[in-house]
Amino acid sequence: MQSVSEALTASRRAPLLSALGVVTISFSLFAFGLFGLVAINIRKALDQVSERVEVRAFLSDSADIEGVAAAMKDIGEFPEVNRVDYVSKEQALERARKEMGEFADVFEAGVLPASIEVHLRADQRSPSVVKAVADRIKTYHFVDDVRYGEEWVEKLYRMRNIATVAGIALGIAFAAVAVIIIGATIRMTVLARAKEISIMRLVGATDMFIRLPFLLDGLVKGVLGGLLALLLVWIANRAVNEYFIQTIFFDREMIFVGVLGGALMGVLGSLVSVGRHLRRI
Amino acid sequence: MIRLTEVAKEYPRSGVALAHVSFQVRKGEFVFLTGPSGSGKTTILKLLYMDDRPTQGEVWINGVSSNNATRREITHLRRRVGIVFQDFRLLEDRTAEANVRFALEVTGVPKAAIRPKVARVLTQVGLASKAMNFPRELSGGEQQRVAIARALINDPFVLIADEPTGNLDERATRSVFQLLRDINASGTAVIMATHDLDLVRRSNYRTIELNHGRVVFDSAESPASARPLDEPFEFHDTPSSTETI
Numbered sequence: 001m002q003s004v005s006e007a008l009t010a011s012r013r014a015p016l017l018s019a020l021g022v023v024t025i026s027f028s029l030f031a032f033g034l035f036g037l038v039a040i041n042i043r044k045a046l047d048q049v050s051e052r053v054e055v056r057a058f059l060s061d062s063a064d065i066e067g068v069a070a071a072m073k074d075i076g077e078f079p080e081v082n083r084v085d086y087v088s089k090e091q092a093l094e095r096a097r098k099e100m101g102e103f104a105d106v107f108e109a110g111v112l113p114a115s116i117e118v119h120l121r122a123d124q125r126s127p128s129v130v131k132a133v134a135d136r137i138k139t140y141h142f143v144d145d146v147r148y149g150e151e152w153v154e155k156l157y158r159m160r161n162i163a164t165v166a167g168i169a170l171g172i173a174f175a176a177v178a179v180i181i182i183g184a185t186i187r188m189t190v191l192a193r194a195k196e197i198s199i200m201r202l203v204g205a206t207d208m209f210i211r212l213p214f215l216l217d218g219l220v221k222g223v224l225g226g227l228l229a230l231l232l233v234w235i236a237n238r239a240v241n242e243y244f245i246q247t248i249f250f251d252r253e254m255i256f257v258g259v260l261g262g263a264l265m266g267v268l269g270s271l272v273s274v275g276r277h278l279r280r281i
Numbered sequence: 282m283i284r285l286t287e288v289a290k291e292y293p294r295s296g297v298a299l300a301h302v303s304f305q306v307r308k309g310e311f312v313f314l315t316g317p318s319g320s321g322k323t324t325i326l327k328l329l330y331m332d333d334r335p336t337q338g339e340v341w342i343n344g345v346s347s348n349n350a351t352r353r354e355i356t357h358l359r360r361r362v363g364i365v366f367q368d369f370r371l372l373e374d375r376t377a378e379a380n381v382r383f384a385l386e387v388t389g390v391p392k393a394a395i396r397p398k399v400a401r402v403l404t405q406v407g408l409a410s411k412a413m414n415f416p417r418e419l420s421g422g423e424q425q426r427v428a429i430a431r432a433l434i435n436d437p438f439v440l441i442a443d444e445p446t447g448n449l450d451e452r453a454t455r456s457v458f459q460l461l462r463d464i465n466a467s468g469t470a471v472i473m474a475t476h477d478l479d480l481v482r483r484s485n486y487r488t489i490e491l492n493h494g495r496v497v498f499d500s501a502e503s504p505a506s507a508r509p510l511d512e513p514f515e516f517h518d519t520p521s522s523t524e525t526i
Contacts, residue, residue: 199370202330203431204360205387207352 014192018221021185025225026232028178029262033233033250035174036258039167041247046160053125053156055118055134055148063114063142071140072116080124080133085117113144127154182225183269186218190273197277207278214270222266226259282308282470283329283439288338290324290494298324299494302338304501306472308438311465313481314474316491322474325491326443329472330362331355343438360388363432363440363469367447369424371416377427378403378412384431402430406460422453429460439470446477454480 059068068086076084087095092112118133130153134146190197200210237249250258283306290299299321306312314322327333328340331350340347345358371380378399385395403409406426416424425445432440442461446454458480465471475481481488490498 195370196372199372199383200387201356202359202364202370203384203387203435204356204358206356206389209387209389 014189017189017192018217021189021221022224022228024185025178025182025221025262025266026228028181029226029229029258029265030232032171032174032178033229033258034236035170036254037233037237037247037250039163039171040250040254042163042167044248046156046163047122050122050125050156050160053120053130053148053153055120055130055137055146056115057118057137057140057143058113058115058145058147060142060144061113067142068116071142075116075118075137078133078136080120080129081118082121082124083119085119087115087117089114125153125157127157179265179269182218182222182265183272186214186221186266186269187273189217190214190277194277201278210278211271211274214274215267218266218268218270219263220266222263222269223259225266226262229262230255230258282306282343283472284339284341285325285328286339286341288325288328288335288340290321290328290333291336297494299328299335302491302494302496304489304496304499306439306470309465309468309470311462311471311484311486312473313486313488314472314491315476315478315481315488316497317476320491321494322491323443324494326364326441326472326474329439329441330359330364360435361437361439363429363435363437365425365428365432365440365442365445367444369416369421369428369448371424371427371431373416376413376415377408377419377423377430380416380427381430381434384434388435398434399430402434405433406430420453421449422457425449425453425457426460429457429464433464433469437469439472440464442471442473444474444476446475446480458484 072084072086075081089112092115096112118137120130120133127150130148131150134148137143138146197210234249237247240247285302285304288299288302289297291297302321302325314325316322324333328335328347329342331340331342331345331347334340334347343358343361345354350358371377372383375383381399381402382395385398390398400409400412403412406429408423408426408430411419411423414423416427419427425448429440429445440461445461446457449457454477461471461473462484488498488500489496
């Protein structure tokens with residue numbers, strides 16, 4: 001097809017400009033990718049911590065097994081609740097001994113009460129939800145006391161909120177910078193071929209015909225830039241893993257979306273740049 | 282075929298470029314547009330190929346009106362209009378042949394039809410032997426011939442030439458002008474802006490003279506004896522009664 005060969009001809013004629021375009025795009029996507037990597041790792045760390053958000057109800061010694069079992073079934077059906085575990089006196093003692101090895105012999109059977117541990121669903125760990133669940137559990141007559149680390153839950157929740165808001169704001173900023181840089185890069189190719197475009201218009205080429213090679217050019221640069229950025233982020237991630245801390249990398253879907261995003265930015269950048277240029281001539 | 286009716290063009294910064302311009306060009310006619318620099322010659326040509334639209338009045342060309350032409354109509358109009366400039370406007374990184382071919386390729390003409398057409402047009406302008414030369418390897422006159430070949434490739438009904446000999450020496454001027462006459466003789470209308478009064482005087486074609494954006498003389502309207510071209514660059518100052526049609 002003519003447009004394809006035009007696009008290829010263009011990059012063959014100005015290989016340096018094309019390479020520069022790909023590198024520029026990849027660097028702006030690299031910055032965006034690094035940010036994304038930090039964001040998903042913070043998210044993961046916070047998720048891991050919030051796994052430990054649980055409501056623990058200590059049972060009175062007089063609690064009858066059937067009553068407790070029925071209550072556990074009830075609680076397990078709360079919409080907020082993921083899982084309910086029973087911890088008997090013996091298990092509590094076992095656990096305490098394990099966690100505080102030095103004082104292992106201080107504990108004796110019967111000192112620690114039996115309890116039920118209520119694990120909440122991942123999206124139901126906000127302080128208000130945790131408190132509501134705790135309050136409901138407190139109403140069972142055989143429950144002596146309920147604990148859920150009120151202050152800690154609140155702090156964690158606030159951190160998550162800050163991380164989310166900061167993540168979105170920074171993400172938008174990085175994406176905007178990437179779009180602007182990609183737009184400017186493609187604008188350079190458009191300007192480099194301004195004479196060609198004006199002659200095309202003079203001899204009666206349609207706008208679509210003029211646009212198509214640039215769209216292809218933008219698409220190819222976007223994909224190549226995206227792949228290069230991916231490689232850079234991967235190397236950076238490997239280095240961090242090697243020398244600092246364990247981090248997770250993007251999963252397959254994220255990679256796909258990322259490269260697709262690069263391609264889309266390339267196409268959109270071209271569309272805007274060529275469109276603006278065509279409107280003026 | 283081409284009709285300008287009470288055309289005025291004003292630019293936001295530079296002010297009035299054209300006022301009360303009216304004339305017609307018939308099929309196959311050869312018309313000189315003359316007048317000093319800044320008199321509006323280029324503006325009229327731009328209005329003809331609809332690179333710009335008049336502020337007032339109407340430009341009507343081959344069924345397309347400046348009042349309501351869509352971008353698409355303009356695109357298709359340009360395929361039937363050949364345009365030539367003083368500065369040739371060739372792509373430096375392509376051969377003469379590729380420059381001519383370009384005009385067909387970008388309008389979606391199938392490849393098989395392109396080659397013979399390009400060969401024919403290059404022969405017509407006398408450049409068949411230099412088809413594979415790049416513009417920098419050609420003289421000014423030869424470059425203008427390539428540009429004319431490009432303008433002719435779509436079999437235009439009119440060739441619009443803006444100072445086509447402005448950058449050429451006398452010999453090249455004469456041969457390019459002769460080429461334009463030949464093209465006209467084969468039926469294509471030619472509208473040529475020039476301030477080379479020698480050329481105008483030596484031929485007997487219709488002449489429209491502009492000054493300060495107005496038509497001050499149109500030989501189609503006046504007897505031949507009234508032609509103002511005895512002295513070079515002595516243009517009429519007062520608008521004559523040329524509001525035609």
